[in-house]
Amino acid sequence: MPDTPPPHPRLRRAALISSGLLTLPGVAALALVLAPPLSWEGWQYALLTLEFSLFLALPALLGLLLALSAGRGGRTRVTTGFATVNALLLITALVPSASLWNTARAEGAPLSLGEYTAGLATSTDREPTTLIYHRVDGEELLMDVWEPTSPGTEPLPVVVNVHGGADDLPQSLLPRWDTWLADGDRVVFDVDYRFFPDGAWEESVADVRCALGRVREQAAEHGGDPERIAVTGQSAGGLLALLATYDDRIPPSCDTEVPEATAVVAWYSATDGTADAPEVPWRQRRSPLGDELLESSERMVGGPVTEFPEEYEAMSPILDVTGDSPATLVVTAGHDLFVDPEDNRRFVARLAEAGVPHRHLELPWTEHMFDLNWGGLASQITRHTIDDFLTEHL
Structure with missing residues (x-):
């Protein structure tokens, strides 16, 4: 089979820019979770970031695919860098869930990804x-x-x-x-x-x-x-x-x-x-x-x-x-x-x-x-x- 032709230079440039932009959510999330919070609001955002960290895997995965696509036109430090950063952010986004999955196995607790978006615990179906x-x-x-x-x-x-x-x-x-x-x-x-x-x-x-x-x-x-x-x-x-x-x-x-x-x-x-x-x-x-x-x-x-x-x-x-x-x-x-x-x-x-x-x-x-x-x-x-x-x- 013939090799896939490299992307058009404009498409390659757009893919690189998009790949770079897609690192921003992951970098911001890392800063929120790992750095000391500057305010109560910052701590609350860090809490929600950890609780919904699986969603951060999506931009990292897309950024990685775009960087790899741009690299078909010839690898450069930029394409390699964006691919590496997005790959690391993808792994990082999966770490909390993977760790909890291991805990669930040890506890014998069933987990449901379908429940992951079930919302917050601040309301219920009846009054006391x-x-x-x-x-x-x-x-x-x-x-x-x-x-x-x-x-x-x-x-x-x-x-x-x-x-x-x-x-x-x-x-x-x-x-x-x-x-x-x-x-x-x-x-x-x-x-x-x-x-x-x-x-x-x-x-x-x-x-x-x-x-x-x-x-x-x-x-x-x-x-x-x-x-x-x-x-x-x-x-x-x-x-x-x-x-x-x-x-x-x-x-x-x-x-x-x-x-x-x-x-x-x-x-x-x-x-x-x-x-x-x-x-x-x-x-x-x-x-x-x-x-x-x-x-x-x-x-x-x-x-x-x-x-x-x-x-x-x-x-x-x-x-x-x-x-x-x-x-x-x-x-x-x-x-x-x-x-x-x-x-x-x-x-x-x-x-x-x-x-x-x-x-x-x-x-x-x-x-x-x-x-x-x-x-x-x-x-x-x-x-x-x-x-x-x-x-x-x-």
Whole structure:
């Protein structure tokens, strides 16, 4: 067969220009993901970039094909350079998904590319029942109740979720997760709390413990079993879930009997606030957000760890682990701006030493709050693991 003729010079030039332009999305994405964020918006873009990184493979692949096509007219440094850069960007775009696919195999979790574009977890198909569980200092503390669409006749296990966030956010922050949990034959209570008042972090724990007592009192009314309660939480909510269930030294903020949790799920939560804790991730240390986050943590305690070591120890669930601690699932984001994965690894090692039933799900190339993306590969794996864990321990 005759050789394919080289492209017309104008077409070759257009292909080269297009190939070069197609490197820009990948380069920008790399900068967002790997460099310290300059703002909260920058961090949010980095989160979404990681969660939808598969789409970045498309411009890289097209850029590679265009560079190879232009090279048929004679390879030059430019065609070779563009081909190489696009090839590297293609590989880089596939790394997060390939890593998560490997994690899914280890977890036995099925993955669906069809779900990849299923949208965000910020809305769902129905509304909860909202209750006032406590009034304190003139503030109403709320909890949302999510029940299965087709409840059975037997009492169902209960899941109490404690939202995270950097402010006083709504209790049902990601409601699609709530309805998923409920439709797995569970009754879900999403609880609000006073968000770490300055110098009085214990009040947040006290509110969560109050909410747990109220859930125990009202579970049966909503078809739940008050003797089977799991507590879950994301980020700051994960810290509160651990502090509220691992130790009873902080009394509830209302007159109630706090039940013992059967299981706890802590999502991308710091567990050690002492001076011996792992350093925060280097991206945070190099980011303008680092000082803001440090000020926020010091404000809720009253000062730095050097001045209030006992307070920081009291805020460290890793020091509360005993053989009687509830079964615990730790979900770690492997590329977390806020929590070094080593913090969670040390916590899991402490659970193992104490003989606590536990599981550790570490999700590589996954950012803090990855569960915002309902259809993401990390979220798909997490649903499988949580379902297994709750089925086993509830």
